[in-house]
Amino acid sequence: MAIDYAKIGLKVGLEIHQQLNTQAKLFCSCPPALFKEEPEITFLRRLRPTQSELGQVDPAAFFEFQKGVRILYEANRATSCLVEMDEEPPHPLNMEAVEVVLTAALMMNMQPIDEVHVMRKTVIDGSNTTGFQRTCIIASDGWIKVGEKTIPMQAASLEEDAARKTGEEDGGKTIRYRIDRLGIPLIEVATAPVIYSPAEAQEVALAIGRILRDTGKVMRGLGTIRQDLNVSIPNGALMEIKGVQELELIAKVVEYEVQRQLGLLQVKEELNNRGVKAEDLRQEFVDVSAVFQRTKCKVIRKALDKGQMVLAVRLPKFGGVLKRELMPGFRVGTELSDRARFWGRVGGIFHTDEMPNYGITAEEVEALRKAVGAGVDDAVVFVADTAENVHDALKAVVERAQEAIAGVPAETRTAKEDGTTRYMRPRPGAARMYPETDIPPVLLTAELVEKIRASLPEPAEKKVARLMKEYSLNEKLAKQVVDSGYATLLETIVKASSVSATTVAAFLTETLKALKRDGVQIENVADEQVLEIFRAVGAGELAKEAVADVFAWLSKHEGKSLNDAVESLGLRPLSKKELEVIVDRVVAENKRSIEGLGNKAFGLLMGAVMKEVRGKADPDLVARLLKQRLR
Amino acid sequence: MTEKAESSGYKGEVLNALRKAGCEVGDIIRVTAGGKSYEGILIPRSESGDTAHIVVKLKSGYNIGIRIKPDVKIERIGKGAKPMFASPLLPEQKPELPKAIILSTGGTIASRVDYRSGAVRSALSASDLYGVVPELADVARVETEIVFSLYSENLTQQHWSQLAQKVAEHIAQGADGVIIAHGTDTMAYTAAALSFALQNLPVPVILVGAQRSSDRPSSDAATNLIAAVQAATKAPFAEVAIAMHETVSDTSIAITRGTKVRKCHTSRRDTFKPVNATPLARVNNGEVIMLTDEYQKRDATKKLILKPDFSEAVALVKFYPGLDPAVIDWHVEKGCKGILLEGTGLGHVSKYCFDAIRNAVNRGVVVALASQCIWGRVNMNVYDTGRDLLNLGVIPLDDMFPETALVKLMWVLGQTSDAAEAKKLLKINIAGEFSPRTMLDKFGVEGEEADGN
Known part of the structure; x- marks a missing residue:
């Protein structure tokens, strides 16, 4: 059943973050690069919530601090200096990055800020060694055209990317972060919440992405762009969804989120009909370890063998509610489970709506129900882990169940690869921002703004027209190239090789799309490598039929060269002599069957030769040689 | 407006x-x-x-x-609203815990941010401190006093005297340990000064600071402060020392003798390094672990000897190639009573300065020498230049590094105005500033492991 999004009052705002391809990071001279090897440097830190007015401390962060969570940072010398380690004050703001953001902002018709002030936004999950993310507004209040609609743009900001999480140890008490990514400049562009359907959200994101790519200074590839969505429906809640990495996923994420909120509203109605009140849900936990003394359930067995416990709570009149599906593979029970994972550091929860299962028998379920005094309409949630963790987990479960009675809780959620979202943390309170006093304000002078305005990249429509004219591309292909963001690469390749623009354009659009669909990590191949491939094609060193295979091979063998690919795939082009030998052989082999065929013989022989030499010889040359033989 | x-x-x-x-x-x-x-x-x-x-x-x-x-x-x-800092409730004082005094000299060992206005307010009352560092309530009964509110570069000899007197007062009133919150830039000077001014201490006096300001979540202030209070109230030694990060990790805090510690890095958390020494102790997970058995013992019955006077007529002259010896003459003209020469290598100053030095000594100025190498011991018998300087009456200060040597010269000339007496006192080991043996310890910051795991 199609949902009428206009009717339900969906509102979406987009926040697009993309890494900038600058010479250096935002606040130091390290290169904006990641490393894959073992870290050369590690150090341990704790982040302490800075006190402000009570209640302004992020509750999740304070909780983690109280639990004694430590952060193990990993670094190497190639990608980090003392600045990322928070062992040296930041250097002044990277003006190259400021100029890139200004460029994008002016393309979005925004007004530059007169004097830029860098702020500290408190983030103490460990992703920033300082405990805050540095960020500043560069311009605000603009618009872009998407189709016929004008989308108001709120602001363009420049901020430092965060460290990336690489693991957890000691049951979540030590979190590992790698600080190579920390400090890479990010542009953040935010729209007003004026997008009214999932498809439109995706279109707007595409349009913004295109403008960002037009600056020529953004990074490409997985992990370099992240879309955050603010999604709300009336009576639901404003949901902040973080980290949608694929543009193609945006519409799906919005659809699923609407489904989830609508589902939760139905759950609320159902619970209200059953007459459940928040105060009926009590934090009364029962130790049910005894019930599972002889259990066949592996998870519980393992926990009990380690001397841990099984704790249970009764959710009155919740029977049947927990198995209700909200998104594909995601039930109300999953909502409870996500909270338990976050607050209780447990692997997950069990509940009676999914029983008997996981080796837990009907008898055990019966005994469990009896132990907590659950009636037929009640659900029981139980968890196996350490005493501390199971208490925290069930406390979070009860709180989430209470919220279900009220409707949809406002949360920060994280997007999964399948488009569903999971609980990430509670929504932060008022923006916790204060000035970064280590960095002096930066004036955006009229001269600077005018200099950038005078050399803005060509707008998309103009570029399409020019590509059609200068490279004789048809309109469809020209548009596709511009949409793909490969226009500059196309021009570079065509200028540097003698390959036709249409061939290159078809590769950069349709072929790459097909390769991506087949699971090829296209971002693993650098633009320079693509250029090299086409140079080889132009020089007759590589058949153009082999381009896709070479590309796919390179994507799987990072650090290898074009020669390696040609060698490994056996694609070294045949010399004219070698080709002549093959042509002669094929003609000889088919002598009998082509007799009397006349002109038709050519097609048959051409097919036979090409079958042997595809990717290793230019078909035009094969045709020429064949015709000579047949004459 | x-x-x-x-x-x-x-x-x-x-x-x-x-x-x-x-x-x-x-x-x-x-x-x-x-x-x-x-x-x-x-x-x-x-x-x-x-x-x-x-x-x-x-x-x-x-x-x-x-x-x-x-x-x-x-x-x-x-209309604007004023920044609001709700003070948290004072936690229950645990009577069985030792009593710690935290003296503040300025800076912000603990501070809070008003996110609305961006204002940062220092938290200096005991209640504020507990609010920012609640763990303190489990370590000691904390009392606080603001002695000065100055950046550390604005502290002078007079402030050292006042501070020494303040510490003596609190010890007389039964403190089990004294903590001094101090800006890090000149903290080592103050530590050396207090080491000479507070003799025969019954309890520890621990200076503490932060390399990252305390309004940020990654600040080292709280970790250092907790360790300082633990050392001040539990450690078996009774000396003046500095408590700061031992590495760039938050795991270990080094407690280093006040005469043997120097700020060696402009920004790192582990900026304070022992010079010609190892740390006295290390605080790890709330445990004070002694790293040496050569220390003055804690003993509440000991009677503190207070000698809080420092001379202001002392100068530091760093020798460098091409130094104009008129600088030395100028100091002498200005009435300087003591000059610390920061010599090169084993203890050298160029021959062209000899006349100026001779003149200074002849006019009753105490001229002593420490090495700008910082690490190691001066030995002025190895080369002619050293022997000539000794003959001129320059006092070699062994393994004291220049800052401690300077403070000691100020203190010595605060005790006596007699040059001969002063020279004698300079050479007496008062507060562990000399060590007879030079050991193969790490020196400098280079080569240290980044991690403290």
Whole structure:
């Protein structure tokens, strides 16, 4: 059943973050690069919530601090200096990055800020060694055209990317972060919440992405762009969804989120009909370890063998509610489970709506129900882990169940690869921002703004027209190239090789799309490598039929060269002599069957030769040689 | 615009414009310029900022600077609220815990941020401190006193004297340990000064600071402070020492003798390094682990000997190639009673300075020498130049590094004005400033492992 999004009052705002391809990071001279090897440097830190007015401390962060969570940072010398380690004050703001953001902002018709002030936004999950993310507004209040609609743009900001999480140890008490990514400049562009359907959200994101790519200074590839969505429906809640990495996923994420909120509203109605009140849900936990003394359930067995416990709570009149599906593979029970994972550091929860299962028998379920005094309409949630963790987990479960009675809780959620979202943390309170006093304000002078305005990249429509004219591309292909963001690469390749623009354009659009669909990590191949491939094609060193295979091979063998690919795939082009030998052989082999065929013989022989030499010889040359033989 | 607002950094035309619009810092204002308007809270301007912009905190929390030109319209649309710092309740004092005194000399060992205005307020009352570092309540009964509110570069010999007297008072009143919160830049000087001024200590005196300001979540202030209180109240030694990060990790705090510790890095947390020594102790997970058995023992029955006087007529002259010896003459003319020469290598100053040095010694100035190598011991018998300097009457200060040597010279000349007496006192080991053996310890910051795991 199609949902009428206009009717339900969906509102979406987009926040697009993309890494900038600058010479250096935002606040130091390290290169904006990641490393894959073992870290050369590690150090341990704790982040302490800075006190402000009570209640302004992020509750999740304070909780983690109280639990004694430590952060193990990993670094190497190639990608980090003392600045990322928070062992040296930041250097002044990277003006190259400021100029890139200004460029994008002016393309979005925004007004530059007169004097830029860098702020500290408190983030103490460990992703920033300082405990805050540095960020500043560069311009605000603009618009872009998407189709016929004008989308108001709120602001363009420049901020430092965060460290990336690489693991957890000691049951979540030590979190590992790698600080190579920390400090890479990010542009953040935010729209007003004026997008009214999932498809439109995706279109707007595409349009913004295109403008960002037009600056020529953004990074490409997985992990370099992240879309955050603010999604709300009336009576639901404003949901902040973080980290949608694929543009193609945006519409799906919005659809699923609407489904989830609508589902939760139905759950609320159902619970209200059953007459459940928040105060009926009590934090009364029962130790049910005894019930599972002889259990066949592996998870519980393992926990009990380690001397841990099984704790249970009764959710009155919740029977049947927990198995209700909200998104594909995601039930109300999953909502409870996500909270338990976050607050209780447990692997997950069990509940009676999914029983008997996981080796837990009907008898055990019966005994469990009896132990907590659950009636037929009640659900029981139980968890196996350490005493501390199971208490925290069930406390979070009860709180989430209470919220279900009220409707949809406002949360920060994280997007999964399948488009569903999971609980990430509670929504932060008022923006916790204060000035970064280590960095002096930066004036955006009229001269600077005018200099950038005078050399803005060509707008998309103009570029399409020019590509059609200068490279004789048809309109469809020209548009596709511009949409793909490969226009500059196309021009570079065509200028540097003698390959036709249409061939290159078809590769950069349709072929790459097909390769991506087949699971090829296209971002693993650098633009320079693509250029090299086409140079080889132009020089007759590589058949153009082999381009896709070479590309796919390179994507799987990072650090290898074009020669390696040609060698490994056996694609070294045949010399004219070698080709002549093959042509002669094929003609000889088919002598009998082509007799009397006349002109038709050519097609048959051409097919036979090409079958042997595809990717290793230019078909035009094969045709020429064949015709000579047949004459 | 009131006095208060004027002190908030706005001047000239901009101040006039704000005054005309009736806007004060903290008010909600609307600024309209070229058809575009910004709404937000008027924020104070940094003293070093130019006079053409005003700073507004937008609803999103971002600050921006807006250029005030004649056509810009400023309106006041709401009254500002004062920053609110609700003091948390004082935790229950546990009577069985030792009593610790935290003296503050300035800076912000603990501070809190008002996110609305960006203002940072120092937390200096005991209650504020518990609010910021609640763990303290489990370590000691903490009392606090603000002695000065100065950046550490503004502290002088007079402040050292006052501070020594203040410490003595609190020890007399039964403190089980004294903690001094101090800016890190000159903390090692103060530590050395107190080491000489407070002799025969019954309890430890621990100086502590932070390399990252305490308004940020990654600050080392709280970890250092907790360790300092633990060392002050539990450690078996009774000396003046500095408690700061041992590595760049938050895991271990080194406690290093006040005469043997130096700030060696401009920004790292582990900036304080023992010089010609190892740390006295290390605080790890709340445990004070002694690293040596050569220390003055804690003993509440010991009677503190207070010698808080320091001479101000002392100068440090660093030798460098081409130093003009007239600098030495100038100090002597100005009435200087002691000169510490920071010599090269094993203890050398060029021959062309000899006349000036001879003149100084002849006029009763105590001239002593420490090496600018920082690490190692001076030995002025190896080369002619050293022997010549000894013959001129220059006092070699063995393995004391220049800053401690300078402070000691100030202290010695605060005790006596007799040059011969002073020279004798300089060579007596008062507070562990000399060590007879030079060991193969790590030196400098180079080569240290980054991690402390």
